[in-house]
Amino acid sequence: MISSIKTFLYACALIAFMGTSSLAFEKEAFEKLAKDTIKQVISGSIADIDGLIAIQEKMIALGVEGCKMYVSKAPDAKDKKIMELVIGGAEKMKGMTMDEIEEAWHDGGVLGKNGIDADSIGMGQTMSLMDSVIHPATTYIALKEYKKTKDKALLDQVKDELTAVLEHNKMIKTMPH
Numbered sequence: 001m002i003s004s005i006k007t008f009l010y011a012c013a014l015i016a017f018m019g020t021s022s023l024a025f026e027k028e029a030f031e032k033l034a035k036d037t038i039k040q041v042i043s044g045s046i047a048d049i050d051g052l053i054a055i056q057e058k059m060i061a062l063g064v065e066g067c068k069m070y071v072s073k074a075p076d077a078k079d080k081k082i083m084e085l086v087i088g089g090a091e092k093m094k095g096m097t098m099d100e101i102e103e104a105w106h107d108g109g110v111l112g113k114n115g116i117d118a119d120s121i122g123m124g125q126t127m128s129l130m131d132s133v134i135h136p137a138t139t140y141i142a143l144k145e146y147k148k149t150k151d152k153a154l155l156d157q158v159k160d161e162l163t164a165v166l167e168h169n170k171m172i173k174t175m176p177h
Contacts, residue, residue, distance in 0.1 A: 027172055030062045030132060034162040037139065041155040049147045056140035057094075063132030064090050066172065070129050078116060079126045085110055086130050093137035098157075101141060105134045128171040135165035 033055050040046060064087055071083040089110060093101055103109045108118025121127045139158045146154040 026062050026065060027169060030059055030066075031166060031169060033059050033062075034136075034166050038159050038162050041158045044152065044155065046146075046155075049143060053140060053143045053147070056136045056143060059136035060090055060094070060133055060140065063129065063136060066132055067129050070125065078120075081114065082111065082116060082121070082126055082130060085114055085116075086133050090133050090137065093134065094140050096137075096141060098138070098141055098145065101134070101138050106138070123168070124171055125173060128168040131165050131168045132172070135161045135168075 037052060037055055037059075040052060046052060067083045067087050071080055071087070089105070093105065096104065108116075111118045111121075121130075139161045142154045142157045142161070145151070146158075
């Protein structure tokens with residue numbers, strides 16, 4: 001009977017641990033994909049451009065999932081609204097040009113149109129989660145354009161975007177479900 005109780009308690013503890021650390025796992029997966037992309041673009045030799053573009057889509061999805069987890073725990077209404085805008089805009093971002101995503105998301109156009117001053121966000125959890133969608137969406141666009149033009153400057157843009165988001169990801173804390 002005691003061993004059954006111990007087994008039950010161990011199982012409960014394991015489930016609780018798994019539930020509270022899943023974002024850390026997703027963050028690690030995101031970072032691995034970003035680092036793998038950076039390595040490929042630095043090499044200058046992209047063997048499978050479509051595969052690399054698909055990796056950016058996976059990173060966008062991981063970023064959206066992080067935003068969804070955070071939106072239910074956002075400390076204030078402004079953070080919640082920002083997360084909802086990013087979640088709702090993620091798919092649309094992929095259809096933008098480099099200039100459009102720059103104006104709409106990097107320069108805060110979408111936020112401004114929704115009554116949020118982008119400069120008021122500050123570097124922290126909200127900005128970092130937002131960037132975990134915006135930067136991979138930007139690299140998605142850059143890689144799609146690179147596929148057409150073979151412009152090496154676009155590979156530098158990909159490296160810069162993902163290097164920045166890796167730095168920002170240091171601000172993302174583990175969040176329980």
